[in-house]
Amino acid sequence: MSNTFDLEQKIMNCWCITDDLDIVAQYAQRGEISTEEIVILLNGLKRLYHMKFDDLFTEYSKHV
Numbered sequence: 001m002s003n004t005f006d007l008e009q010k011i012m013n014c015w016c017i018t019d020d021l022d023i024v025a026q027y028a029q030r031g032e033i034s035t036e037e038i039v040i041l042l043n044g045l046k047r048l049y050h051m052k053f054d055d056l057f058t059e060y061s062k063h064v
Contacts, residue, residue, distance in 0.1 A: 010056040
């Protein structure tokens with residue numbers, strides 16, 4: 001059985017999106033990545049965070 005700590009960890013893990021987007025923005029502002037690379041990164045982040053939020057919802061469902 002899952003505990004509240006697991007749920008809290010998954011919630012906190014989803015907050016990483018803001019840090020990840022900051023890194024992409026910094027590279028883009030410095031001109032170190034192309035528009036194509038930005039699109040690839042953003043699509044990858046979208047997929048990754050879809051999986052993280054799906055995992056979070058699964059964990060949340062165990063607690064309600």
